[in-house]
Amino acid sequence: MTNVTMTVNGKSVTREVKGNTLLSDFLREDLRLTGTHVGCDTSQCGACVVHVNGEAVKSCTMFAAEADGAEVGTIEGQANADGSLNVIQQAFQDHHGLQCGFCTPGMVMSAAALLKDNPKPSEAEIRDYLEGNICRCTGYHNIVKAIMAASGQDVPAVAAE
Amino acid sequence: MPKDHGIGASPKRREDVRFLTGAGNYTDDINVHGQAYVHFLRSDLAHGKINSIDTSAAEGMPGVVKIFTGADFEGVGGLPCGWQVTDKNGEPMKEPAHPVLAQGKVRHVGDPYAAVVADTLEEARNAAEAIVADIEELDPVVDMAAALEAGATKVHDDLSDNLCYDWQFGTDTETTDAAFAKAAHVTKLELVNQRLVANPMEPRVAVGDYSRAGDEHTLYTTSQNPHVIRLLMGAFVLGIPEHKLRVVAPDVGGGFGTKIFHYAEEAFCTFAAKACNRPVKWTSTRSEAFMSDCHGRDHVTTIELALDADNNFLAVRTDTKANMGAYLSTFASSVPTWLHGTLMAGNYKTPAVQVNVKAVFTNTVPVDAYRGAGRPEATFQLERVIDKAARELGVDPIALRRQNFITQFPYATPVAVEYDTGDYEATMAKMEELMDIPGFAARRAESEKNGKLRGLGVNCFIEACGIAPSNLVGQLGARAGLYDAATVRVNATGSISVMVGAHSHGQGHETVFPQVVAEMLGIDESMIDIVHGDTSKIPFGMGTYGSRSLAVCGSAMVRATEKIINKAKKIAGHLLEASESDIELKDGQFTVAGTDKSVAWGDVTLAAYVPHNYPLEDIEPGLEETAFYDPANFTYPAGAYACEVEVDPDTGAVSIEKFVSADDFGNVVNPMIVEGQVHGGIAQGIGQALLENCAYDENGQLLSASYMDYAMPRADDLPHMANYVVDHSCQTPCTHNPLGVKGCGEAGAIGSPPTVVNAVIDALHSGGHTHVSHIDMPVSPSRVWAAINGQ
Ligand code: FES
Ligand code: FES
Numbered sequence: 001m002t003n004v005t006m007t008v009n010g011k012s013v014t015r016e017v018k019g020n021t022l023l024s025d026f027l028r029e030d031l032r033l034t035g036t037h038v039g040c041d042t043s044q045c046g047a048c049v050v051h052v053n054g055e056a057v058k059s060c061t062m063f064a065a066e067a068d069g070a071e072v073g074t075i076e077g078q079a080n081a082d083g084s085l086n087v088i089q090q091a092f093q094d095h096h097g098l099q100c101g102f103c104t105p106g107m108v109m110s111a112a113a114l115l116k117d118n119p120k121p122s123e124a125e126i127r128d129y130l131e132g133n134i135c136r137c138t139g140y141h142n143i144v145k146a147i148m149a150a151s152g153q154d155v156p157a158v159a160a161e
Numbered sequence: 162m163p164k165d166h167g168i169g170a171s172p173k174r175r176e177d178v179r180f181l182t183g184a185g186n187y188t189d190d191i192n193v194h195g196q197a198y199v200h201f202l203r204s205d206l207a208h209g210k211i212n213s214i215d216t217s218a219a220e221g222m223p224g225v226v227k228i229f230t231g232a233d234f235e236g237v238g239g240l241p242c243g244w245q246v247t248d249k250n251g252e253p254m255k256e257p258a259h260p261v262l263a264q265g266k267v268r269h270v271g272d273p274y275a276a277v278v279a280d281t282l283e284e285a286r287n288a289a290e291a292i293v294a295d296i297e298e299l300d301p302v303v304d305m306a307a308a309l310e311a312g313a314t315k316v317h318d319d320l321s322d323n324l325c326y327d328w329q330f331g332t333d334t335e336t337t338d339a340a341f342a343k344a345a346h347v348t349k350l351e352l353v354n355q356r357l358v359a360n361p362m363e364p365r366v367a368v369g370d371y372s373r374a375g376d377e378h379t380l381y382t383t384s385q386n387p388h389v390i391r392l393l394m395g396a397f398v399l400g401i402p403e404h405k406l407r408v409v410a411p412d413v414g415g416g417f418g419t420k421i422f423h424y425a426e427e428a429f430c431t432f433a434a435k436a437c438n439r440p441v442k443w444t445s446t447r448s449e450a451f452m453s454d455c456h457g458r459d460h461v462t463t464i465e466l467a468l469d470a471d472n473n474f475l476a477v478r479t480d481t482k483a484n485m486g487a488y489l490s491t492f493a494s495s496v497p498t499w500l501h502g503t504l505m506a507g508n509y510k511t512p513a514v515q516v517n518v519k520a521v522f523t524n525t526v527p528v529d530a531y532r533g534a535g536r537p538e539a540t541f542q543l544e545r546v547i548d549k550a551a552r553e554l555g556v557d558p559i560a561l562r563r564q565n566f567i568t569q570f571p572y573a574t575p576v577a578v579e580y581d582t583g584d585y586e587a588t589m590a591k592m593e594e595l596m597d598i599p600g601f602a603a604r605r606a607e608s609e610k611n612g613k614l615r616g617l618g619v620n621c622f623i624e625a626c627g628i629a630p631s632n633l634v635g636q637l638g639a640r641a642g643l644y645d646a647a648t649v650r651v652n653a654t655g656s657i658s659v660m661v662g663a664h665s666h667g668q669g670h671e672t673v674f675p676q677v678v679a680e681m682l683g684i685d686e687s688m689i690d691i692v693h694g695d696t697s698k699i700p701f702g703m704g705t706y707g708s709r710s711l712a713v714c715g716s717a718m719v720r721a722t723e724k725i726i727n728k729a730k731k732i733a734g735h736l737l738e739a740s741e742s743d744i745e746l747k748d749g750q751f752t753v754a755g756t757d758k759s760v761a762w763g764d765v766t767l768a769a770y771v772p773h774n775y776p777l778e779d780i781e782p783g784l785e786e787t788a789f790y791d792p793a794n795f796t797y798p799a800g801a802y803a804c805e806v807e808v809d810p811d812t813g814a815v816s817i818e819k820f821v822s823a824d825d826f827g828n829v830v831n832p833m834i835v836e837g838q839v840h841g842g843i844a845q846g847i848g849q850a851l852l853e854n855c856a857y858d859e860n861g862q863l864l865s866a867s868y869m870d871y872a873m874p875r876a877d878d879l880p881h882m883a884n885y886v887v888d889h890s891c892q893t894p895c896t897h898n899p900l901g902v903k904g905c906g907e908a909g910a911i912g913s914p915p916t917v918v919n920a921v922i923d924a925l926h927s928g929g930h931t932h933v934s935h936i937d938m939p940v941s942p943s944r945v946w947a948a949i950n951g952q
Contacts, residue, residue: 034190035183037414039362040447044868047362075183089181093173096837100667101180102362102414108181127877134868136362136415137667139844139909140876141885142837156882 662702
């Protein structure tokens with residue numbers, strides 16, 4: 001067991017964990033931040049994406065101990081200070097970018113990382129970037145649309161095509 | 162101007178806020194105080210005889226609570242099949258036992274034969290390593306044709322062979338043969354509808370809990386139909402009466418059919434929670450999901466189409482082998498029969514249609530319903546053979562379809578169903594308009610300039626949704642009724658909880674259902690909440706699958722709301738001292754017709770619960786009504802789809818350049834949700850057409866057991882926004898349900914695979930590769946390249 005300390009969504013937390021505890025398990029079980037999901041065991045689905053020191057990371061492929069001292073952001077910390085949805089979250093709702101919601105936290109976290117590096121991505125760039133995020137429900141169409149809208153680009157209104 | 166509320170509007174989904182902020186409550190998010198964890202030992206052989214399982218070394222290991230093997234389940238029932246198919250000789254299908262944990266033999270890779278319950282998952286896994294199982298390898302049967310050969314190894318020793326049933330349906334043989342005999346042209350095609358894995362992104366989870374105080378069981382599970390699980394597991398597997406068993410399916414991360422079925426892990430956790438006197442939790446890994454979630458499709462078919470000299474369809478005859486896997490899953494037997502054979506007429510007035518299906522046991526994961534369930538298989542055969550016929554005859558595939566369309570409704574098909582309504586010409590014309598068919602030649606020329614072959618594929622389909630009339634399916638062998646139920650509970654201040662049997666695992670019921678009730682009552686949608694997914698809260702409904710939620714459960718909700726309105730009018734009449742027949746309800750106000758005397762919705766609801774001035778001699782206080790709704794018929798959504806692909810002749814790579822769907826779903830309550838359902842269905846259909854394949858090797862080893870090997874569609878596999886239109890403007894309302902709705906959940910997955918394959922074949926022919934008449938799905942680069950090169 002080792003002590004890890006990290007800042008999660010702006011709050012410092014310290015816990016004793018086993019060396020082999022994955023960051024995804026640490027967030028879900030030790031901190032009960034269950035918005036981070038686990039959809040696979042081969043690091044491919046992206047349901048578990050969080051931010052570690054500002055970078056999108058698949059939390060199922062990182063040990064909690066490796067995040068010692070890091071700034072970690074999860075879906076629970078994304079809303080605006082007043083609790084309203086942030087621009088990306090709001091765009092996902094406005095453009096029906098989610099159905100069952102299981103892939104959604106990872107999608108939102110990936111989208112945020114994309115837009116940080118590339119504030120006005122093209123459709124092709126978005127589709128390419130989402131290589132590591134699988135959604136089985138939406139066919140991605142409205143996810144791509146939501147990300148474009150979140151970046152301030154014009155997209156057709158929902159249900160009006 | 163689109164409506165901004167009620168039926169036909171697209172309000173933002175209310176469930177989104179919790180999903181977007183990490184506040185969803187999925188089954189794996191539930192931890193019950195004191196819970197232990199189970200790890201299943203699963204067979205790594207396709208077929209084996211269990212000689213012994215020695216658990217002694219594991220028993221005393223740290224954290225171990227209890228170890229279970231098949232012997233622990235000898236006193237309980239096996240997992241039941243919910244549909245008995247009768248074969249062509251009048252014999253019932255063969256129904257092998259399906260124990261919770263394997264007894265005597267393991268029959269597929271992933272078959273669970275032991276389970277360790279421990280304080281932590283890690284301890285359960287460690288102890289599992291110390292269990293010594295002596296399992297003797299037996300020859301597996303993997304291929305369906307081999308499984309049916311005389312003398313083949315038997316999957317189940319107590320059955321005479323591996324044939325589950327040999328089923329024949331539709332037009333009799335003499336009439337069918339006569340139609341073929343007089344045909345001017347017969348087109349024949351052999352094809353495979355490959356095995357798929359549904360892959361909802363949320364893996365299955367089960368948490369069993371038991372309270373000794375009340376002898377009560379609770380199961381939290383990832384299910385599309387908690388009441389079905391309560392009935393099947395309670396009555397048939399564990400012998401727990403329904404009132405002692407609560408099944409909760411909270412937020413569920415996608416289903417697509419594979420979360421309909423009752424699974425061994427659910428029964429295990431429920432059983433073990435009592436045996437261990439501790440809650441027991443199981444969370445599937447994705448690797449486990451690949452070898453334990455029921456698979457889909459896996460049909461091998463020969464289809465023949467007979468045409469007369471004027472290209473009118475005379476007859477269709479099919480011969481299909483359908484893989485059941487090693488055991489019969491909950492609805493497995495119905496998929497290749499009643500959900501497939503009944504659709505073989507398609508959109509066409511073919512007078513003779515005969516369907517033959519042999520269902521086969523093999524040493525593979527059980528196969529059951531996956532999005533579309535039988536209907537994609539039917540559509541794929543029919544629309545591929547029509548396309549091939551058009552090519553052989555040198556006629557336009559659109560014209561050939563059009564010429565043979567059913568145009569009069571109702572229409573009784575030769576395969577037992579009656580289409581109540583439809584307009585196939587309308588969806589075809591809409592598709593042609595949106596696709597810009599006249600512009601195709603120029604687009605093809607442009608592709609050719611870039612060294613690519615461009616193909617246009619079209620497809621028409623019909624599906625039977627809104628499952629299903631209970632008396633009809635009962636005659637066909639269903640062991641369940643397929644009605645649904647809703648309770649509308651109006652509270653004293655006028656807010657409403659609607660408890661529904663349907664389950665939402667992405668479909669947006671929490672948003673859509675209130676639109677209907679709000680429209681009927683003329684009150685704000687925000688006053689209405691939907692309650693679903695907990696058998697202790699909802700009436701006995703059958704859940705969500707077969708695009709049935711709105712058509713069946715929504716109809717129950719309409720009926721219950723009508724009862725509410727009738728009673729509320731009585732109360733309003735009393736309050737207004739007028740006859741109830743003079744009371745009108747509009748915009749949440751009850752008015753005496755022709756006067757300005759009115760009371761508000763909230764006045765009436767308050768009077769119902771505070772009945773000081775109330776007709777107590779005539780009606781009871783309170784305002785709560787339940788309705789069960791059993792549909793009179795299936796619903797028959799239909800559509801015309803088209804796509805354009807580019808094929809790179811050097812690599813065989815296929816890309817979707819343009820895609821149009823023109824669907825007729827009848828009335829649409831929420832266009833945004835409908836379009837989302839179609840997008841998702843089409844993505845799964847394109848996935849089947851181009852990418853996905855659940856593969857076994859000849860030893861029954863599952864080759865595609867992770868996302869490394871099973872190609873899920875990614876964002877860049879699908880058409881871009883500018884070249885992708887999903888349309889539902891053609892609407893012929895269903896004639897027999899109160900909303901006139903047909904269901905939209907499966908259309909995309911049914912309509913798209915043949916569209917894509919037809920387009921690929923068209924592309925290859927344009928490049929002179931006219932020897933290629935078919936490529937099996939997935940139409941991968943290597944298969945296309947091999948086809949082009951005659952290999
Ligand atoms: S759970 Fe991390 S990538 Fe799938
Ligand atoms: S919304 Fe269900 S997996 Fe993406």
